Amino acid sequence: QVTLKESGPALVKPTQTLTLTCTFSGFSLSTSGMRVSWIRQPPGKALEWLARIDWDDDKFYSTSLKTRLTISKDTSKNQVVLTMTNMDPVDTATYYCARTYSSGWSGMDVWGQGTTVTVSS
Amino acid sequence: QSALTQPASVSGSPGQSITISCTGTSSDVGGYNYVSWYQQHPGKAPKLMIYEVSNRPSGVSNRFSGSKSGNTASLTISGLQAEDEADYYCSSYTSSSTVIFGGGTKVTVL
Numbered sequence: 001q002v003t004l005k006e007s008g009p010a011l012v013k014p015t016q017t018l019t020l021t022c023t024f025s026g027f028s029l030s031t032s033g034m035r036v037s038w039i040r041q042p043p044g045k046a047l048e049w050l051a052r053i054d055w056d057d058d059k060f061y062s063t064s065l066k067t068r069l070t071i072s073k074d075t076s077k078n079q080v081v082l083t084m085t086n087m088d089p090v091d092t093a094t095y096y097c098a099r100t101y102s103s104g105w106s107g108m109d110v111w112g113q114g115t116t117v118t119v120s121s
Numbered sequence: 122q123s124a125l126t127q128p129a130s131v132s133g134s135p136g137q138s139i140t141i142s143c144t145g146t147s148s149d150v151g152g153y154n155y156v157s158w159y160q161q162h163p164g165k166a167p168k169l170m171i172y173e174v175s176n177r178p179s180g181v182s183n184r185f186s187g188s189k190s191g192n193t194a195s196l197t198i199s200g201l202q203a204e205d206e207a208d209y210y211c212s213s214y215t216s217s218s219t220v221i222f223g224g225g226t227k228v229t230v231l
Contacts, residue, residue, distance in 0.1 A: 037220070039167075046124060047159070047167065047210050049220035060218050096166060105214035107157035107172030114166055 002026035004036075004097050004112035011118050012087050018117060022080040022097030029055055029075050035100040036080045037108055038071065040093040048093075052100075053080055089119045125150065125211055125223035132229040138199040141226045143211035144192060149221055151192035155214035158187055158196045161225075162207045170209075171196060198228070206230045 008020035020038070027034060037052040051071040052060045061069050070083045080097060094116050098108035126144040133139040143150065143158075150156055156174045159167035169178055171187035174194065184199045194213070198205055211223040 039222075046225045047161075047212075047222040049212070049222060052220075063217055063219055098167075102172075105153070105155040105220065107159075107169045107178070107212075108167075109169045109172070109178055111166040111168070 002099065002110045004099060004110060006095055006097050006112045006115035008095070008115055008117065010116060011120065013121050014088055014119060016087050018082075018084045018087050018091070020082045020084075020095055020097075020115065020117075022082070022112060024078050024080070024097075024099065027099065027101065029053075029073050029078070029080070031055055031101075033101055033103060036073070037098050037100065038080075038082045038095060039098060039108075040091075040095045041114075042090075042093040045093075050084075050095075051082060087119045091117070092119050093117060125213060125221055127209075127211060127223040127226045129224070130227045130229065132231055133198075133201045134231045135201055135203065137201050138197060139201060139228065141196045141198075141209055141211075141228070143194040143196070143213075143223050145194075145213055145221070146192055148216040149213040150189065150194050152216060153214045154189070156187065156189060156194040157212045158185075158194075159210045159212070160205075160207050161210065167210065201230055203230050 004024040034055040038050040053071045068085045094114040096114045098111040158171040161167045174189045175187040
């Protein structure tokens with residue numbers, strides 16, 4: 001059974017750096033075609049894709065946020081980490097990680113439950 | 122890059138069919154067959170319903186179907202059921218090697 005679970009601080013202050021961890025089971029990120037993305041959703045708003053890391057360590061970032069994002073993986077721990085610098089109240093959202101297992105840019109077939117992050121002083 | 126354009130809401134009676142549109146550009150929807158659709162119930166994580174324009178993951182009802190014409194993709198739900206009431210999001214790969222989502226469509230079963 002494939003599962004993903006997000007973890008990180010529930011509250012961060014403006015200008016701080018957010019570090020989120022996605023811990024997964026049921027698959028290996030060293031398997032060809034395996035990919036993990038981060039997506040966020042502000043309260044009452046639409047989904048926004050943030051970043052993706054592939055089995056071969058290729059990394060892709062949202063054009064508008066790439067200067068603030070870093071994605072990395074620890075295959076031995078089955079974890080993907082996302083850092084976002086210079087947090088602002090507009091970054092308040094539920095953050096999800098999700099898996100894609102395919103060639104290219106197919107759909108994200110398994111999602112974590114999400115973790116809520118509030119940015120406030 | 123602007124979000125893909127979806128209608129804010131669509132409604133239908135039980136048993137009817139409804140279609141949700143998702144309009145982009147030739148740099149995303151129109152340029153690639155990497156359109157996906159997600160269903161999201163309140164307080165829940167999104168669920169993949171359609172991938173690569175028209176493919177259904179295992180376990181998704183065949184009442185859900187996807188298609189694409191030019192820069193517009195569509196999700197059709199046939200035989201509408203109460204459990205289909207949810208938010209639906211389209212997404213597409215883009216020429217910038219990113220993913221873009223639509224603004225979401227609230228489906229109401231009357």
